[in-house]
Amino acid sequence: MSREREFQAVARELGYDFNGELLKGGNYTPVVRHGGQVFVSGQVPRVGSQMVVTGRVGRDVTLAQAQLAARICVMRALALLRQSLGSLAPVSRILRVTVFVQAADGFTQLSEVADGASELLFRVLGEAGVHTRTSVGVLQLPKDAAVELDLIAAVD
């Protein structure tokens, strides 16, 4: 259960609890499984009802804060996979991660923001966490979130 241990270790380091009611319903849903693929909805850096990192990266938000935001987004995505699959064990690979950064005009360190997400996926999942990635800087994100991230995982 090394994945579970790393997941909990990261949660402790970040100081947030990712065991809340993440799987809320509605007309869309955080997770859909189809065949060997699991789609996870766009995650923002929210814990409970608190949006942790808001504002424009490169103006209101530093690179380090944006990387933290990316890590929280990943933890939410992992928490959703964990809830939905029972544990992280069935994840055989992260196939695709798309990272949207609410960027200031002229802020081009989008890959560097996304590195926060990529490093954490590798730490928790090992080789299964090595994914393809696209990083872009957008004008606005929901509720002024600094970062939003979605992913597709492969499961056994």
Next chain:
Amino acid sequence: MSREREFQAVARELGYDFNGELLKGGNYTPVVRHGGQVFVSGQVPRVGSQMVVTGRVGRDVTLAQAQLAARICVMRALALLRQSLGSLAPVSRILRVTVFVQAADGFTQLSEVADGASELLFRVLGEAGVHTRTSVGVLQLPKDAAVELDLIAAVD
């Protein structure tokens, strides 16, 4: 044929005809099927040759108009699935919807815009219409469209 009935009911309510020649060719195509997945190209709120909702949401375009735009995008996507599959019956699930909003600086109600799309997918497809979703606010969309939306569907 409740899906067909709802599709036609929404078309009547919106006051647009979605039976036009949507499947135009070129070097790209509106729909590609592979295995159990159908990919639908990015749809803008165009009906026939008319782009119905243009401009920047939060400045030129209200939230309600943007939700209408999102609904038209979804109807186009459903019309393409319907044309391509013969009917909407083979759609077993909408896996992923990505909603791009041509946003004004400071407009953060991107999830609210996307709700227009999500509600309609649920209305027409029922549980099969409950999808994962990512909503972002971008600087510009093709032909000044207020909203663009793409999706991946699962088919039997």
Next chain:
Amino acid sequence: MSREREFQAVARELGYDFNGELLKGGNYTPVVRHGGQVFVSGQVPRVGSQMVVTGRVGRDVTLAQAQLAARICVMRALALLRQSLGSLAPVSRILRVTVFVQAADGFTQLSEVADGASELLFRVLGEAGVHTRTSVGVLQLPKDAAVELDLIAAVD
């Protein structure tokens, strides 16, 4: 080997060598294969260590230069598929292409930029290169790239 011939012909016409070490490692990776799908990471118009087309399209970068950027992105994606699969022969279809353009405020010819990518995919891959597509204009791309593009391919 018509695909290989066209790939090399385009490389000569563009005047760039796409045989470099594209498959660098890290916590993310340029290509992941899962079942019949191959995901390719977001590609920018870089050749070797040189970012060929930077700046904002519609202000610093013309439509023609942005189309060149889109073609270089596609050539990089094809080069990655070729390296990863041994040749381009196993590619049975390009399923999805997403084109992000670093756009100037008011620049709406995003489909026209993406046409540079789509035409080249058709030229090299023929009917297998006819894909679904989404084109959006974003505020910033990594390292000030004018265009970024990712794709999903189907393989035999």
